Amino acid sequence: MEIVGSSKIRKDAFDKVTGKARFVDDYKRGDELYAVTFRSPRPHIKIISIDTEEAKKIEGVAGVFTYKDIPGVNKVPLVFDDYPFLAEDVCKFYGQPIALVVAVSKEIARKALKKIKLKYKELPAVFDPLEAMKKDAPKIYGKDNVFRAYKIRKGDINRGFKEADVVIERTYRTNYQVHSYLETQGMLAEPSIDGSITVYGTMQCPFYVLDAVSNILGIPQSKIRVVQTTTGGAFGGKEDVPSIVAGHAALCSFLTNRPVKLIYTREEDFDSMSKRHPGWINIKIGAKRNGKITAIKVKYVLDGGAFATLSPIVLWRGTVHSTGPYDIENVWVDSFAVATNKVPCGAFRGFGQPQANFANESIIDELAHELKMNPLELRKKNFLDIGKKTATGHLIKESCGLKKVVDKITKISNFNKKWKDPQNKKGRIRRGIGIATSFYGVGLGAEGKFLEKAGAHVQIFKDGSVLVAVGNTEMGQGAFTVLTQIASEILGAPYEVVNIIEPDTTRIPDSGPTVASRTTVMSGNAIINACKILRRRIDGVVRDIFNVRGKVISKNGYYYAGGKRISYFDAVKECYNRRVKMAEQGFYRVEGTTFDRKTGIGDAYFTYTYSCMVAEVEVDIELGTVKILRFYSGHDIGKAVNPKLAEGQIEGGAVQGIGYALYENLVLEEGRIITNNFTGYIIPTIKDIPDDIRVVIVEEKYPNGPYGAKGLGEPPLIAAAPAIANAIFNATGKRIRSLPILPEKIVFQE
Template sequence: MEIVGSSKIRKDAFDKVTGRAKFVDDYKRDDILYAVTFRSPRPHIKIISINTKEAEKIEGVVGVFTYKDIPGVNKVPIVFDDYPFLAENTCKFYGQPIALVVAVSKEIARKALKKIKLKYKELPAVFDPLEAMKKDAPKIYGKDNVFRTYKIRKGDINRGFKEADVVIERTYRTNYQVHSYLETQGMLAEPSVDGSITVYGSMQCPFYVLDAVSNILGIPQSKIRVVQTTTGGAFGGKEDVPSIVAGHTALCSFLTNRPVKLIYTREEDFDSMSKRHPGWINIKIGAKRNGKITAIKVKYVLDAGAFATLSPIVLWRGTVHSTGPYDIENVWVDSFAVATNKVPCGAFRGFGQPQANFANESIIDELAHELKMSPLELRRKNFLATGKKTATGHLIRVSCGLKKVVDEITRVSNFEKKWKEPQNKKGRIRRGIGIATSFYGVGLGAEGKFLEKAGAHVQIFKDGSVLVAVGNTEMGQGAFTVLTQIAAEILGAPYEVVNIVEPDTTRIPDSGPTVASRTTVMSGNAIIDACKILRKRIDEVVRDILGVRGKVISKNGYYYVSGKRISYFDAVKECYNKRIKMAEQGFYKVTGPTFDRKTGMGNAYFTYTYSCMVAEVEVDIELGTVKILRFYSGHDIGKAVNPVLAEGQIEGGAIQGIGYALYENVVLEEGRIITNNFTDYIIPTVRDIPGDIKVVIVEEKYPEGPYGAKGLGEPPLIAVAPAIANAIFNAAGKRIRSLPILTEKIVFQE
């Protein structure tokens, strides 16, 4: 291989560094209008009346729209379909959209907002998921405020605890995390004379947006065009919620018959857009004196907010992974996604796993402390490996590089020599080292398998240039570069002549959502499916031209057969001369996975990425400050299609995980976020990250992946927080069981 496995320059690099890339707010139209959103002023209200007359009188206001103006269905199409585009009779969280104001300028639209008169009755609210689960709690959803529950039952949990020599039980909590993308949510919609509409915007999943716009307008999807503009960060935050923003923008454009732009302010984005779910996790774990874990029991609760959105699927992933990358015979897990009167939570890099992993990897260290055993030794005694089973009973048959990753990370970090029991530390400034591991089911898994497919269209033009159409998006992760490399490798084409079609639902097949670290495997395989057919046709023409039979080898822009060669470009021209079909469709879907909701058993995912992280910290026990000295992050990703991009993903995940662990703290008062900007909500800056982030890549090939590749996007964040928490305990002897680990928690010990 000459292209796959090499660090090619990103396809989008030049446009972004030169400023040529156009974000949605860069799109201009002569007769454009601007929309703003009127929102609920309280966390739970009954709407008695809304008076928009004074707002409509303001010069420059074109319209004020409520749910009554929606020609289609007033539901965002996602999982439960319980979230209205615009509130009807009640609002369930502060900031829930009620009405849309459209005007000739943003300033006029915002002025009109203040003239809307809302008469309402305040209703009882509940903000804690554990309180919401009580019988006498205010009802937000159903009879019990529980959107979804899952369970896992493996082995005999009572027997497992009886066999244990040591049993401990702990409770852990995690807070929200904000995506902190640089570009806030934004959309532009414009109508056409034929009654169709085009939506441009910052998004991860154009076909989700297509569904939403069709729903709210009540028009066929064939009359809607959705185009992803250059997207300034996402991390899951532009998976489901852009459907709301797009629906609002499209509605305003449809009703005014003019282009409409809707761009959120930073505060508005904080207040109303999805976040990482806060989590409450109780774990009971038992082990023999020799370190073999005999049983684990988990209760996992996610604070879903006012509407379900993606919470059921987030909960499921967290449930499946809640016992960690360990071979444990007896498992009992109960999990709950619970409604509260707060902003709905949704997708965020890791998708329910960082919460569970923080708890699981913390209690593993706590168990090691009770056993007077090295945390590394305890983990090694219980790791998953080929021939072992996950908590759901999934037998691991191939591509399990966990041991290799751990061995390499602990070697480069010198973990075993640096780790010492915390009680031996003295002085105000103390240093420590911590370890954490994780595994990550690639793709959407059994609960999302109806979306687990991908289409691709590949066309080779007469001049040799290649256009690849897939339904995925580029949001900074380098997906289009990786997919280009895969196509170029198969075809034998120079990397420079292969390009990806911009995401446009009228030009691309549906390849499923760009989520769950699935793009390389799913769309990569769909591209391979199409390219193999094209390459077979090219090879036949090459053999005919060169007058020899045998295997055709491609290298450096040439095809070689038995010592003879022809350039890629000449071969393509000959294919056209011979009237060979030079465009092809590709498709890929996975077989399985499976999950039995009654028992929690099944092959939950088609493969797993395995990770190990080590943090070295310096703790000031008087001030409570934590400095990350060095961070080590290792991953078995099957095959690094582009090593530099893989390293970038890993480094970025480490930094985002450091923020989750130490800094990022959402504070609410009666359901309202009061830290709704980057002055109050702290994310890591260059001063807060270690100068040395050591990346380790292990390639334990997955036979069904493109050139053996697995997913990478999300694993680099998952185990960061527990590695840091374990390092803090190792340094200062203080076990912090909630995130973020703020300075006051260290000083005053929770």
């Protein structure tokens, strides 16, 4: 392979480093209006009345709109459609949108906000998901405040615990995590004279936004154009929320017949955007003296906030992975996504797995401590491998590089030599080392299989340039570079002449959402299917030119056959001269994933990425501060299409995982976020990350992936927090069972 497997320069690198990239707020129309949002002042209220007359009288105000002005359906189209674009009679969380003010400037719009008079009655609220599950709790959703519940029943759990020589039970908690992307939520909506509307904005899923705008305006999707602008980070935070922001901007534009821009402030973004779900996880685990795990029982509760958004599918992923990358015969899992009067939670890198993985990988170390075993040895005795089954009974048949990853990471980190019993460590400054592993089902799995498809359109122009159209988005992860490399490799076209069209729903096929580490496999395969047809046509012309049979080889911009060669560009021209069709569509979908909701058994995903992380820490036991000295992160990803981009993803995930473990602490009081900017909500800076982050890539090829590739986007974060928690225990003997691991927890833990 010439292109795939090489570290090509990112397609978007030049525009981003030179400042040519245009983010949504860079788009100017000259006559645009500005929208701001009037929000609920309390976590749970009944709206008695809303008076907007004084606000409308302010000079420069073009309109003040409530749910009564919505011409279409007042529901955001997500999993349950329970989230209104604008509140009607009840608000369920602090900051829920009630009205929109549109004016000639942001300043005037914000001035008008203060003139809106809201009369309301405060209702009982509940902020803890465990309290919300009680019978006498205030009702937010349905009869029991449970958005969705799942179970897994594998083997005989009672027999498994009877066979165990050691049984332990522990409870763990995790807090919110904020995406902390550089660019806040924002949209620009613009009407056309034919009654259609165009929405530009920062987003992950243009076709989600298309659904939302069609819903709120009540017009056909064919009259709506959604364009993704350069997006300054996402991490899942621009999967669901952009549908709301776009709906608001589009409504204002539709009603005023003017371009309308809606850009969130950082504080507004914190208050209203989705976040990583806080988690509560109770685990009971049993094992033989030799370390073989005989049974595991898990209760997993996620705090979904006031509306379901993506909580059901987030919960499902966490459920399927809640017992870790281990072969355990007897499994019992109950999981719940629960409604509370807080900001709704949604997609975040890892998608329900980091919470469960923190608990699972922590209790594995605690079990090793009880058994007086090295935690690495315990893991190795129970790892998944070819011929073993996951918690859902999925038989692993291929592409399992878990042991290779672990062996390589523990070798370069010198884990066995550095790991020592914490009881033997003395002094104020203590060092420790910790390990954690994970596996990650690529894509949306059986519960999201209706989205497990992708389309692509590839066109070769007469000058040899190539335009690829897919429905995925570039948000910093390097997807367009990787997809370009795949197309270039198949076609034999120089990488420099192949480009991906900007996501525009009127010009691209729906390739499914850019989530769940699915883009390389799904859209990569769709592109391959289109390019293979084009390549066969080109090869046929080349053979005809040379009057030869046999295989045509492409290398360095030339096609070779029968001892002769022709340049790619000349071959393309000849194809056009012979009236060969030089545009083609490709499609790919996954088959065979299953999940029985009654038992939790099935082939939940089509393949898995396997990971291992090791952290070395230095802890000041008097101050409780933790310094990460070295961090090792290894992943079996099938094939690194672009090794440098893969390394960047892994390093970035490590840093985000370090933040989740040690620093990122969202504080709420009665449902209101009080750390709603980067003054109060601390994320790692360049001074907080280790100088030494070492990356290991293992390539156990997935037969159905593009050149053997699997997914990578999310796994680099998942196991970071438990690796750090285990290292802190190894250094201090203190087991911290909640995230983040703040200094006071270390100081005051007995």
